[in-house]
Amino acid sequence: MVNTKYFLKGFISIKGTDSPAIALAASFIAIGALFKNIGLNIQESIFSTLLTYALPGSLIMAESLIVGASLLNIFLAVWLVNARLYPMTVSLFPLLTHKSQPRLKYYLACHFIAVSAWLIMKENYKSVERRYRLDFWIGVGTANLLVAVSATVFGFSIADHLNKDMMIGLAIVNPVYFTCVMVSAMKTIQMSLAVILGSVFGILFYFVSPEWCILVGGFTAGTLAFFIGELKWQLT
């Protein structure tokens, strides 16, 4: 079961000035409104945010529904854009493992992997006793998912009152939040290189393949940053 004390500790960590709640809410308000505009009902909208809980994937699904893409196309496009969740999981879950926790819990808890919760955990894991880190993580994830679902419902219900300029305003919040997060992650040479090269290669590969640019660009940049960082470590 989940340890209530650590769950709640994780749950309230969404408060504070470094919280992703605003960016998360703005993005999902926009998604909620978009869902309404393309013809989803409220149940389908909630169902989508609850089950997918990854913004770029939901956007791709919405676009695909508009153009009438096939299910296989949706699957591949979403998988490609959300494949970043794989390295994110691998770079977080080894910090949360403890022999007292049942294996199944990890497979359920990994659903909460998304930039927002991932960052809170990366910043705070050292302050939580290892045995209870997974419970803390489930608290963080639940709080973030609740914000996302509530924002979807809110966006869906105010969709008719949002004009084009407001939708544009909401759409910039997530990239701005992302930029701030990436800049504050640049603490070592290795991390700085990963961030800078990631955006450079992401753009360069876009000209080769818009679908594969995140995955191939990110892989190339991350691997280069790792080796350059290691080389520097050995030289000093």
Next chain:
Amino acid sequence: MAINIVLAILVTSLATYISRFFGVITSKKIKENSKIFKWFNCLAYSTLSALLARLVIFPAGALAEVDYLTRFIVVFICLMIFIISKKNFVYPTVLSALLLAFLSSNF
């Protein structure tokens, strides 16, 4: 609409969950102080950064209706505010929405 919405939602969720699922399987074998963990950390940040660059420079949806320079100026101003405010995430995020909505409705 050609395809069933519920099916599309399920397919989207499955395509998203598999990356998380395989991430858990892989992390079973990885120690937090190993080199491979460090490498995956680099990969996580670089793929996020690649996604961010794509969102700002080649956006889809509503953002695509604003010109490139306007998007860039808003991101830049908000980043400066973030640095000046000693890494407060609230000011730049709130301001970004207001600023871009204002710029896109007036220019």
